Amino acid sequence: MQVVEKIAGMRHLRRQLAEPVGFVPTMGYLHDGHLSLVRAARAESRSVVVSIFVNPTQFGPQEDLASYPRDTERDLTLLTKEAVDAVFMPSAAEMYPGRFGVYVDGGKTAGRLEGACRPGHFRGVATVVAKLFNIVRPTRAYFGQKDAQQVAVIKKMVADLNMDLEVVALPTVREPDGLAMSSRNVYLNPAERRAALTLYRSLCLAQRLWREGETDAGLLRRKMVALIEKEPLASIDYVSIAGAETLDELDEVKPPVLVSLAVRIGGTRLIDNIVL
Numbered sequence: 001m002q003v004v005e006k007i008a009g010m011r012h013l014r015r016q017l018a019e020p021v022g023f024v025p026t027m028g029y030l031h032d033g034h035l036s037l038v039r040a041a042r043a044e045s046r047s048v049v050v051s052i053f054v055n056p057t058q059f060g061p062q063e064d065l066a067s068y069p070r071d072t073e074r075d076l077t078l079l080t081k082e083a084v085d086a087v088f089m090p091s092a093a094e095m096y097p098g099r100f101g102v103y104v105d106g107g108k109t110a111g112r113l114e115g116a117c118r119p120g121h122f123r124g125v126a127t128v129v130a131k132l133f134n135i136v137r138p139t140r141a142y143f144g145q146k147d148a149q150q151v152a153v154i155k156k157m158v159a160d161l162n163m164d165l166e167v168v169a170l171p172t173v174r175e176p177d178g179l180a181m182s183s184r185n186v187y188l189n190p191a192e193r194r195a196a197l198t199l200y201r202s203l204c205l206a207q208r209l210w211r212e213g214e215t216d217a218g219l220l221r222r223k224m225v226a227l228i229e230k231e232p233l234a235s236i237d238y239v240s241i242a243g244a245e246t247l248d249e250l251d252e253v254k255p256p257v258l259v260s261l262a263v264r265i266g267g268t269r270l271i272d273n274i275v276l
Contacts, residue, residue, distance in 0.1 A: 017047035023138030028052040033173035033181040037142040058124030195233040237262035
């Protein structure tokens, strides 16, 4: 496995990689969710590239850029075991030199939900992913469905900008009790970890009610909110029932529907979703 820190070095290495190339962009502090993407890329590709880059442009002024969990040595050990061919680990200065000034707007899809709560977030996401795609030039890029809106924004960007690759979204990987795997779970103390299960329980409630025949999206939202509000450590940012592609909020459930939410548990902000 080769570790590359410079864009020029990654481009040079890319010319030597056997096709097709699978690519998994990450911010590091890897867990089984990330590794499931790496394994899918390994199964479908002759070469696999993983990037580790905590992207500063997708963090707001009061967010956790400085404290975001990092463990590069552990990450590289895990990726070596997965037979990854190359790891691209640029610095912020390498990706955003002093003269940098062009950003990618995520469009209408980026303005909802996470975009409304975190202004500028998806501009940073779309910009860094576009840069990584241009540098790595993958055949396929793999993302987790836990970040469903991110997947929608990236698919739209790839389609609208005629990027020559396939975006593959894979199911959310969960802990045995249902909590979606996330690098930020490490912030949770034991009481908060138990409280965090309210996210998954509320999603399961919406799914159960829908399977029983309920199609009133407003009622599903209210039921989810009521369940979450029973948890003293939980504070809701949003609960959404929206079209899976447009992210337009719905009055009536007409699949495919994205049921998503962002909830603060103590000081930690968590997101999760399911698709009906």
